[in-house]
Amino acid sequence: MNGHPVIGRLATAILVIALLRFAQSIFVPLAFSLFVIALVWPVQSALQRWMPKLLALLITLSITISAIVVMGSLTAWGFSKLAQWLFLNAARFQAVYTEWVDWLEGHGIAIVGPVTDRFNVTWLIGFVQGIAGRVNGFAGFALLVFVFVMLGLLEVDDFNMRLRRPAAQPLGEKMLRANHEIGAKLRRFMVVRSFASVLTGFVVWGFALLAGLELAAAWGALAFVLNYIPFLGPLIATMFPTVFAIAQFESWQMAVIVFVGLNIIQFIIGSYLEPLLAGASLKISPFAVIFAVFFWSYLWGLAGAFIGVPILIAFIVYCAQDPSSRWLAVLLSGGTADNLGSET
Template structure:
């Protein structure tokens, strides 16, 4: 009998995961909209104290569209330049790649065999063009997100008032407290992440110029955009320039230098600069972050890779609100989680 509640919870979790996967066309823009609302609500609230609510909403949405459009356009431009370069230099890249494969096979590295059957320049070109195409065609997704954001910003005051009603206590006050903390931490997370991304983009651009890498500005733009995705983004931003250094310089030594240098840049900024800015308030277990990134990537693809950590932050804060789930918040935190007093 004691196993039945556990089996029931497991079955419920499986059903929820299945729902999130099969209904992702609704839940993904909704998750992004809630994330954006948490980021821009202080601006909306400050503006609507000085002007009519609808005008404040228009200004807030205009600023949001500008920021999202700027980052999206920069990413699409970087990957577009990359795809164009690869298309023009595909023959040279393929020749060098085959020479390296032949050399490795001559030295008895058998693992190269399966790779040669699945990887070639055509596959790499398709991969890069696919990313650039997705970035260029996210207009419909962005419009749906902005519709949710607009409706949500109009509803925030009324929703908070309903949470303060006596009939929804003590859960209403707990949700208000959790929502305020989530908004604060998500805003700090994005400020820190944005500063680190901009710094990463400029440093990578400067290194590419010094190293003589072609498409230096594109590498900087790609590094800036991908740095918003923990672990997976910096990895891709490191591997791509290394592969293209092989084709450009036709030297494995230069490729190794590029690879090591880019990893040092990512390590210094990610392991020193970001923690210095974020302080103790955003400490989450690195394992939990990796799991969140891969789990939500599995469910929602590239969008899940970006939104996975904000969802984890919200989950940890909500778990910390209830005594029965604080053990989860403690396990998912990198240090002792902030104590939450019961009302």
């Protein structure tokens, strides 16, 4: 009998995950809109003290749209440049690839055979072009997010008032505290992540120029954008230039230099500088971060990889509100109970 509640909770969790998976066309824009609202609400709140609410909303939405357009344009431009370079240098790339395959097969590495059957330069060009096309074609997704954000910003004040009503207590006050803390943590997270991403982009651009790597500006732009996706983003931003260095320089030594150099950049900024700036209140277990990125990317694709850590932050804050789940918040935070629920 004691196992029935556990089984029931497990079944509920499985059903919720299945719902999030199959209804992602609604839940992904909703999650993104809540994330954006948490980020830009202080701007909306400050502006509407000095001007009409609708005018403040227009200015806030204009700033938000501009940021989204810049990010999307940089991503599409970077991958488009890579696709063009691949198309123009396909013969050289294929020759180097074939030479490496022959060398590996000559040394008895049998795993290369199946890889050769499925991988070629044409496939790589199509893959890069597909990414660029997806970024260019996210207009429908962005429109739905825009509608959700617009309606959500108009309702934040009213929603907070409803949470303060006696009929909503004591959960209303708990939700208010949690929402306030989540907003503060997400804004700090994005400020630190944005600073680290800009710095990573410029340093990668400078390193690519110094190494003589073609498309240095594109590598810098992609490093900037991809750094917003923990673990997976820096990995892609490191592997792509390394693969291209093999074709450009036709030398494994130069490819190793590029690979090591980019990893040193990612390690210093991502593993030392960024945690130092984030502070104790944003400390999260590295295992939890990796799990969140892969779990949400499985459910929602690239969008899930981006939004996974913000969702994890919100989950930790809500778990910390209740004594029965506070232990889970402590485990996931990578810290102690002392730094939960406090901003440092």
